[in-house]
Amino acid sequence: MPELTDPLAVLKERFGFDAFRPGQAAAISALLAGRSAGAIFPTGSGKSICYQLPALMLPGLTLVISPLLALMKDQIDGLRAKGIEAERLDSSLDEEDYRRVTADIREQRVKLLFVAPERLANERFLNLIRGQRISLLAVDEAHCISSWGAQLPARLPEISQRRENPKSGTRAGTHRHGNTTSGQRYCRSIRHPGRGHGEYRLLPL
Numbered sequence: 364m365p366e367l368t369d370p371l372a373v374l375k376e377r378f379g380f381d382a383f384r385p386g387q388a389a390a391i392s393a394l395l396a397g398r399s400a401g402a403i404f405p406t407g408s409g410k411s412i413c414y415q416l417p418a419l420m421l422p423g424l425t426l427v428i429s430p431l432l433a434l435m436k437d438q439i440d441g442l443r444a445k446g447i448e449a450e451r452l453d454s455s456l457d458e459e460d461y462r463r464v465t466a467d468i469r470e471q472r473v474k475l476l477f478v479a480p481e482r483l484a485n486e487r488f489l490n491l492i493r494g495q496r497i498s499l500l501a502v503d504e505a506h507c508i509s510s511w512g513a514q515l516p517a518r519l520p521e522i523s524q525r526r527e528n529p530k531s532g533t534r535a536g537t538h539r540h541g542n543t544t545s546g547q548r549y550c551r552s553i554r555h556p557g558r559g560h561g562e563y564r565l566l567p568l
Contacts, residue, residue: 367420370395374416377445384409391416394499411438414501418475419447423496424468427477429503435477442475451477452488465491 367373370391374380383391386404390413393400404410415438418425429435435451442449450464450473467473468491482488 370416370420373419374412377419377447378412378416379445384412387412395420411503414499414503415442415447415475418499418501421498423498424471424473424492425475425499425501426492426497427475427501427503428480428483429477430480431504432479434504435479439475439477447475448473449475449477452482453477453479468492468495471495 370388371383374383385408386402387409390400390402394414394417400413402410402413404413414425414427429438432453432455435453439449439451448467450467452461452464456464464473468476478488
């Protein structure tokens with residue numbers, strides 16, 4: 364197993380790549396240093412690595428908010444094939460699978476948990492993650508945030524405040540290359556109330 368202090372070693376051992384693609388190292392370094400970051404990548408250029416790799420190096424749970432169910436399933440299948448503990452909570456799960464996933468979350472056997480944006484408005488889900496140590500909150504396909512409705516982005520700071528150690532968690536946003544307006548909107552939506560010292564970096568890569 365690679366040393367969990369060396370991102371390049373983790374990249375090689377767990378993801379099978381010998382080097383970072385342009386922009387990945389900058390986003391990953393920001394997150395591992397405890398800073399929040401937003402990154403804009405062309406389609407297929409490896410934006411998901413920007414939060415998946417830090418998730419393996421951080422101590423707690425990484426919560427991934429993704430609007431696309433098919434993409435969510437593909438990413439989880441890929442992570443599991445690499446031996447990474449990834450799960451999802453969505454409406455397609457039957458009761459047996461739901462119970463299994465929630466039990467694994469409570470027992471801290473999940474490293475990455477993928478949920479749809481509407482899950483943030485579900486009190487059952489919020490009660491589930493209450494008390495969990497959330498080290499990283501990632502919003503994948505963050506360019507979709509403007510279509511989620513006003514209440515859902517407002518939940519992002521609330522989720523962040525549920526971290527066991529408020530200083531330990533960072534936030535990441537990734538979305539496809541295009542206009543930066545949605546990325547800037549995402550950075551504003553996750554800002555902590557009353558925490559003016561927080562840093563939110565939009566990295567157009």
